Amino acid sequence: MLQFPQRISLCGFGGQGIILSAVLLGTAAVTKGGLYAVQTQSYGSEARGGQCQAELIIDKGPINSPVAETKNLLVAMFQTAYEKYIPILDEDGVLVIDPQLVTNLVRPIANTFAVPATQIAVDLGNRMAANMVMLGFLSECLGLLKAEDLLEAVKDQVNPRFVELNLKAVQAGIDYAKDNNLYYHG
Amino acid sequence: MSIIRANQLDAWEKRVDTGVHFMLGNYALVEGAISAGCNFFAGYPITPANEISERMSQRLPQVGGKFVQGEDELCSIFALAGASLAGAKVMTATASAGYNYMQEGLGYCYTIEAPVVVADVMRTRGDNFASYADVYQLRYGCSGDYEAIVVCPSSVQELYDYTIWAFNLAEKYRNPVIVMSEATISLMRERLEIPSADKIEIFNRKYTTAKPSEYLPFGAPENGCPDFAPLGKGYNTIYSLNPHNEKGGIDWDPDDFERLYKRVCGKIRENADEICRTEQYMMDDADYVIVTYGSEVRPSIDAAKLAREEGIKVGVVKLCNIWPVPETAIREVAGNVGKIFAVEMNIGRYCNEIARVAAGKCPVVPVTKNRGQIHTSAELLRVIREETK
Numbered sequence: 268m269l270q271f272p273q274r275i276s277l278c279g280f281g282g283q284g285i286i287l288s289a290v291l292l293g294t295a296a297v298t299k300g301g302l303y304a305v306q307t308q309s310y311g312s313e314a315r316g317g318q319c320q321a322e323l324i325i326d327k328g329p330i331n332s333p334v335a336e337t338k339n340l341l342v343a344m345f346q347t348a349y350e351k352y353i354p355i356l357d358e359d360g361v362l363v364i365d366p367q368l369v370t371n372l373v374r375p376i377a378n379t380f381a382v383p384a385t386q387i388a389v390d391l392g393n394r395m396a397a398n399m400v401m402l403g404f405l406s407e408c409l410g411l412l413k414a415e416d417l418l419e420a421v422k423d424q425v426n427p428r429f430v431e432l433n434l435k436a437v438q439a440g441i442d443y444a445k446d447n448n449l450y451y452h453g
Numbered sequence: 454m455s456i457i458r459a460n461q462l463d464a465w466e467k468r469v470d471t472g473v474h475f476m477l478g479n480y481a482l483v484e485g486a487i488s489a490g491c492n493f494f495a496g497y498p499i500t501p502a503n504e505i506s507e508r509m510s511q512r513l514p515q516v517g518g519k520f521v522q523g524e525d526e527l528c529s530i531f532a533l534a535g536a537s538l539a540g541a542k543v544m545t546a547t548a549s550a551g552y553n554y555m556q557e558g559l560g561y562c563y564t565i566e567a568p569v570v571v572a573d574v575m576r577t578r579g580d581n582f583a584s585y586a587d588v589y590q591l592r593y594g595c596s597g598d599y600e601a602i603v604v605c606p607s608s609v610q611e612l613y614d615y616t617i618w619a620f621n622l623a624e625k626y627r628n629p630v631i632v633m634s635e636a637t638i639s640l641m642r643e644r645l646e647i648p649s650a651d652k653i654e655i656f657n658r659k660y661t662t663a664k665p666s667e668y669l670p671f672g673a674p675e676n677g678c679p680d681f682a683p684l685g686k687g688y689n690t691i692y693s694l695n696p697h698n699e700k701g702g703i704d705w706d707p708d709d710f711e712r713l714y715k716r717v718c719g720k721i722r723e724n725a726d727e728i729c730r731t732e733q734y735m736m737d738d739a740d741y742v743i744v745t746y747g748s749e750v751r752p753s754i755d756a757a758k759l760a761r762e763e764g765i766k767v768g769v770v771k772l773c774n775i776w777p778v779p780e781t782a783i784r785e786v787a788g789n790v791g792k793i794f795a796v797e798m799n800i801g802r803y804c805n806e807i808a809r810v811a812a813g814k815c816p817v818v819p820v821t822k823n824r825g826q827i828h829t830s831a832e833l834l835r836v837i838r839e840e841t842k
Contacts, residue, residue: 290475290642297475297644304475306642331751332830333641 279344284398289321403440485616530558560595582825600721739768756833
């Protein structure tokens, strides 16, 4: 389980659902888990493309400074975003990447997990669900949040037309961690 | 215009979305307004305040209110003046540059003593970066003699709570009240706990009991505000920007002129202690204090904790409102510490007010940053170390 305060950065390009992922994580932590969370973001003015980053702090009590200077979890879903944010990851932090989109690792991090989230989503029929695969994986591998809380948050927050696909994608992410025995023991 | 009536209890109940939420700051401000009974909004789009208009346009129809997209800021603020006099609880939202455009209408609201609530989600010019550069504009933007009330939330929870407070102050003192927000907290999501409707204190305006023939639209006790008259019931009133007497007639007599502006300012100045709120953190044994407001409160509390780990006893005083200046609280603190750190996100503005109040009691060190981001706790700690050697 990731140490509190959990200082998380999710990054990629606009349109991958990076910010929605952070919102779902925060919603599950606050409304289901009884925790405190603060979420901020930065993104380009483009509707698709452009770098995008969402930051999330989760803790057991109220959080003051809204942005953490370093992170203990970085989830990178695109090479350029990875290169921009990898310097702020703690030495003993956790790095999760999509290996098809982050191909050149420039800094060795002991706890690195590769999750082909985009390919898994494509196999499920829609690459847009890659973020949900990633959330499912984070839930199982890092114990970041309970799978049932995540599934509830998805049902509450996601467009009803895509709920079924997204629930499948979350489950696929959970299964990927289980099938490959990918667990973080920090 | 539709106003929520007593028989529309369903709509009245729906206004409070009780429960624990993970909510965007701008949305929390809207929920605070709706909880307070806001039933009219007029505004013109501007980043980073847009989510306020967006959610207002969805929420107001649910509670029997009206949403108006103005053709500009000036139209919006004058629409507010009219709706407020008609009996609605009114709000607009804008950001720095848009707030400039509203000054004429806002000045009118101050003079005719119309309760309006304005959210200013401050930003730096040209880009949506965080800033508190306009703290003086919020106080001195309009022409003429008036006093401003400006509340300063520092979290998503306070965006909700202080907006309710703003509506209550506006109705109680018949004055515009500004909710000062900025890009950091407005676009941040955080835990928000909305209480049940019966736990929320609401102040409703006082209506006259006088007959139309005896009613004085601007007759009020010293340092008080006049009672409202219901519109359309025969209480004929002129609401003029010009100097006016108790009957509401335009009046250039210097005695009447003086009496009017003494009261319009006095109702805020002389009630400052009742209006102002501050909160203290770690002040019991503090040798030094950070006096700050808005989102800068957050890194300040962290910095004080870090300084204490190094044996430097720092406390924090949060100014929940900056105008009127919470002079009593600042003066008391200044008498009990060795130094005040005035932390703010601009080139050094409100530190002048703090220095004025603390004069002769303790030195004030301005800790300012105008780079589009709030201070980090590490930045504040460095200054504290340096200044307490």
